[in-house]
Amino acid sequence: MNTKTCSYTTLPTVITISLFFIFCKAIEFQETQPGLQIYNLKTYGDGTVLVNMINPINGNCTQPSLYFRLIHPNGTLESINLNVTAIIPDFNFCRVDVNGISRYYMDFHPLMSQYIFVTYLDSEISSSASVYGILISWKGEIISSNYLSAASATNDSKVLPPGEIHFSRTTGSIGLLYTAAQPVSGDIWWSLYSMPTTTNDRRMTLQRSGVAQNNGGNKVKYVAFPTASGEYCLVVARSFNLIKSSNDSEVLSVDLTLEEHLKIYANFISSLEIGNIVPILLYSSPVQNLDFFEINCDTEYSGLGNMCQFYFVQNALNIYDYSLKITFLSTGAVDTLVTNKLDFNVTGQSIFTRNFTVLDIWRPSTDLRRRLKISNCLRPLPQPFQVNSTGDLYGIQPNNSIVYAQQLDTSSWSLESARIPNISMSDGTSIYFLPDFIVSTYPPIGGLIPLRLNSINITYKQPVTFSTGNIKVFQLSGAYGESLLRQAYSASSGYCNQTTDFLTITCQVLGSTFNQPDATYYVVVESDFVRINSTSEPLLGILEMVWRFTTDISPTEGLDVTxxxxxxxxxxxxxxxxxxxxxxxxxxxxxxxxxxxxxxxxxxxxxxxxxxxxxxxxxxxxxxxxxxxxxxxxxxxxxxxxxxxxxxxxxxxxxxxxxxxxxxxxxxxxxxxxxxxxAHDLWQDYRYVIIAFIASILLLTLLFLIIHFRNSSAVVGPVLKFLLSLLNLVMNLLFTLYYARAVKSLYLPSLIILIGMMTLREAFGLFLIRREIDRNSKLHNWWKKHRFIVSFFTSLSFVDIYSLEVLSSQITSSQKLHAPFSPTIRGWIYWVEFIAFFTNDVTLFVIQIIYYIYTLHLDILPFLCFISSSAVIIFNILWRTNHLTLYCRRKKDNHGDPREVGRRDEHDSKGKKPYIIFDNSSINETSSNESLDNQRGTSKGPVVEKSATVSDPL
CATH class of the missing domain: 3.30.70 (Alpha-Beta Plaits)
Incomplete structure (x- = not known):
């Protein structure tokens, strides 16, 4: 691929004005497959050029394969070669003569970015022939096949090529319109389809169809185009009573009573409406022997609705004699009629660009080179423009570049482009490619903006009101200069507001939109974004690549962190x-x-x-x-x-x-x-809370140690265990209710364990205190004096059954915490909590470990719960290890007789409360009579329960 560029080339024009073309570029491509020739060229809305190649096998037909070349905006070439003989019949690759013009049955269209749409016929038999379209991706994949319409045929049953495909290059929301003229009746068939999307498997769905009837016209010509209001307008012109003479000249019919020899109708087609369409008469003429040669229609760029340019001939001369411009509103009301006498010979075809009203490619008889003329231009531009190319294949890109393809030899071809420049006028002003009804924009075209600019605005010449069109912001990126959508919303979405004079619209921009330094952005304004206040006519928008600007450079300062x-x-x-x-x-x-x-x-x-x-x-x-x-x-x-x-x-x-x-x-x-x-860094964000929480547990432990050393008779171990269990229960409840749901299948087990163990503990606590009161006369008498304190700590048994031992802890001098418990109840409390340690504390601790393995560590409370559970586990292990050590040592000192150990403990403790490990007989050895005596306080002496005991320093 060879590239050559040219700039500031002075070219002669028909009139004595010099024009400077900039951004002129030619790219040569070498084909590996010999025999391929350029046949047609079309462009996408993003500037990508689509070239159709053919491989002729004789004078009339080509190889039955599809050859496409995609030239991206950066000049990169992609090839698509498809053998479609299994889908498209071979006759589609042969020429057919239609009204003196040789055409292939097959045609292609740049329907939407990333896709090519190819139309063809499935049969040459007029009675059964249908028009189909296949959607092909840029990767060469056939996505879908879509039925469009029955095929058109002549009087002699000759099947004609498919009709025309109409679509918007700026939005796919208005769908695709298929139109075809019927030679026999003169009617125009039309069908409106939805555009292929991912939601409909990339297939097109028929929305509406109809017929624009001829009603007696001798000659019919039509054109269809998308309007700014989001619908299609089908303009049909009919000549009446034109009769061909023997020498093919056109003469007026002898019916002199006929007053109208030409009628022009507009048919507005919308997917939002149902029923038959009523055509609106735009123009009629009584001029005799009048016929039309060409029609161009599009949206009127000054905001006056729609515009059509008609070129008429008289006396059977094959030249444009004069032109007629009609501007009309979306309601069909005609606004202006202007006629112009043409003073030069035009034999070319008209094409369009949204930056001018109508752009003609024409060739004067004295010069073989193609030239550009802005007909009916709204700006004082020097014209005509001249393109330094003799190629026949051309297209208009959205950045106002004209691209031409030329066949150089049998194996190579070139693509040449020239951009219509921003022309500097003699008064020093510059012409920018914005619609005439827009005064200015911010940011300005080509401007430099700060990063994270939070608003943009447009100022109009006339007061406007919001409508349904969207405003979109894109960023240019990628190897092919792809457009990355940053944000899009409609004018009525609430993101835009107007000044009091209704001339300026300001739209909000997200902080994430203009976030890339030294990047190019552009804004697209869809048609019908706003409407003129006085007429409610929708205005055209701003196309791709027109409203462009660049962000400033701002390097990252300082040291960034993850x-x-x-x-x-x-x-x-x-x-x-x-x-x-x-x-x-x-x-x-x-x-x-x-x-x-x-x-x-x-x-x-x-x-x-x-x-x-x-x-x-x-x-x-x-x-x-x-x-x-x-x-x-x-x-x-x-x-x-x-x-x-x-x-x-x-x-x-x-x-x-x-x-x-x-x-x-x-x-x-x-x-x-x-x-x-x-996400929080728990240590970084909560280190003081964590330190304070751990310190409070350590201080609580230290406090009880101080109490024990100051009061040797106090049994602080059960009290400390109860308080730690109370803290842990509160933390576990909060963890279960608010955080256990974070991991699937943790919430229900946690809840069952908590509620189940709380219920069992409470039940055992009530049972043990009731049993002890019934069997222990001393406790019975003490209980009568301290009913409230007993009820209070008994009710807290659901936290830890060691809440009962708080009653006998003697940590205060008050008799309220001097309950005379027997060794039996102490044994029960020990073993119930020993079992609860594994079924409750250890199990919940394992659940918290699982939680930390399978979560993101986002909150401080689960971590504090983990600390409290760890404290309970550590305390239980150390405390019970200490008990076991004392028990084993004293058992060894007493030669293995646990009862001697117990008796010696009672003797040595001098009033200290012994701690019972287990009593395997005391529950059954107390008779019911002794129990009754204890209740009444009439026992002759205390009940001596057989037990094994060790003293507990805590």
Missing amino acids: TRSVVRLNTLGSEIFENLTNSEKTLFIDQLNYELSVTVPVNSSRLSNRYIYQRDPRVSDIQVLLPLTITNAAPNTTEEGSKLIAQDIDALIKSMNITLISKKSYAHFLDSSFGVSL
Whole structure:
């Protein structure tokens, strides 16, 4: 591929004005397959050029294959070669003569970005022939086949090529219009289809169809175009009573009573309406022997509605004699009629660009080179323009470049482009490619803006009101100069407001939109974004690549750090995610992070993947939280800092209805009400809380040790255990109620264990205190004096049964905590809590470990709960190890007789309360009579229970 450029080339024109063409460029391509020739050229809205190649096999037919060449805006070439003999019949690749013009049955259209639409016939038999269209991706894949219409045929049953395809290069919302003239009746058939999208399997659906009837016209010509109001206008011109003479000249009919020899109708076709369309008469003429040669129609660029340019001939001369311009509103009301006498010979075809009213390619008889003429131009431009090319294949790009393709030899061809410049007039002013009804924009075209600019505005010449069209912001990026959508919303969405004079519209811009330094952005304003106040006529918008500007450079300052954050899936996304396999979940997270990196945009390597998730415990519905870790940017670079990226993603998600997030396969499952939440570094953010919590536990332990050493008769171990259990119960309740839902299948086991153990502990506490009161006369007498304190600590048995031992702890001098418990109840308390240690404390501790393995560590309370559970586990292990050590030592000292150990303990303790490990006979050895005596206080002496005891220093 060879490239050559030219700039500032002075070219002669028909009149004595010199024109400077800039951005002129020619690119040569070498084909590897010999025999390929250029046949046609068309352009996409993003500037991509689509070239159709053919491989002739004889004078009339070509090889039955599709050969396309895509030339991207940066000059990169892609080839698409498809053998379609199984789909498209071979006769479509042969020429047919239609009204003296040789055509192939097959045609192609740049329907939408990334796709090519090819129309063809399925049969040569007029009675059964139909028109079909296949959608082909730029990757060469055939996506779908779509029926369009029955084929047209002549009087002698000759099947004609497919009709015309009409579509908007700026929006696909108005669909695709297929039209075809019927030679026999003169009627115009039309069918309106929805554009192929992912939601309809890339197939087109028929929305409306109809017939624009001829009603007696001798000659019919039509044109269809999309209007600014989001519908199609089908303009049909009919000549009446024109009769061909023997020498093919046209003469007026002898019916002199006929007053109208020419009629022009407008048919407005919208997918939002139903029923038959009523044609609106735009123009009629009584001029005799009048016929039309060419019709051009489009939206009127000054905001006056629609415009058609008609070229008429008289006396059968094959020249444009004079032209007629009609401007009419979307209601069909005619605004102006202007006729112009043409003073030069035009034999070319008219084409359009949205920056001028009508752009003609024409060739004077004295010069073989093609030239440009702006007919009916609204600006004082020097014209005609001349293009230094003799090629016949041309197209208009959205940046006002004209592209030509030329066949150089049998194996090479070239593509040449020349941009119509911003012309500097003699008064020093510059012409920019904005519609005439726009006074100015901010940012200005070609301007430099600060990063994170939060608003843009447009000033109009006339007062306007909001309508339904969208305003979109794009960023140019990628190897092919792809356009990345940053945000899009309608004028009536609430993001735009007007000044009091209704001339200026200001629209909000997300902070995440203009976030890339030294980047090129452009704004697209759709047609019908606003309407003129006085007429309610929709105004045209601003096309791609026209309203362009660049952001300033702002390097990252200081040292950036890695940012940890989380995003949340919505309920549907969470359900889908949890039903995936582990490998599918990994793919989901990878693709989600990649899509987020594209929408920011940022290098995907800066969004590191962590394949872990948890449910959000704060919401009643099941919603999954996923980690989002953004690595730090290199210092003194133009890369965004990690926290700014997190802010951008947050804005993109929360405003996903107007950003690219809603269009992504995985990112659209994100919860817009959540956005991005920065994850806490528990130690960094809560280290003082953690230290204070641990210190409080240690201080509590120290306090009870001090109490024990100051009061040797106090038994502080059970009291400390009870208080630690109380703290741990509160933390476990909070953890279970508010955080256990974060991991699937943890909440219910945690709740069952907590409620079950609380219930069993309370039941055992009531049973043991009741039994002890009934069997222990001393306790019975003491209980009568301290009923409230007994009831209070008994009711706290659900926390820990050692709450009963608090009654006998003697940590105060008051008799309220001097309950005379027997060794039996102490043994029961010991063993019940020994079992509860494993069924409750250890089990809940394991649940918390599982929680920390499978969660993102976002909150401080689960961590504090883990600390409290650890404290309880450690205390129980140390405390019970101490008990076992004392028991074994004293058992050894007494030669293995546990009863001697108990008796010696009672003797040595001198009033201290012994601690009972276990009594295997005391429960059954006390008779019912003794129990009754104890209740009445009439026992002759205390009941001596057989038990094994050891003293407890705590």
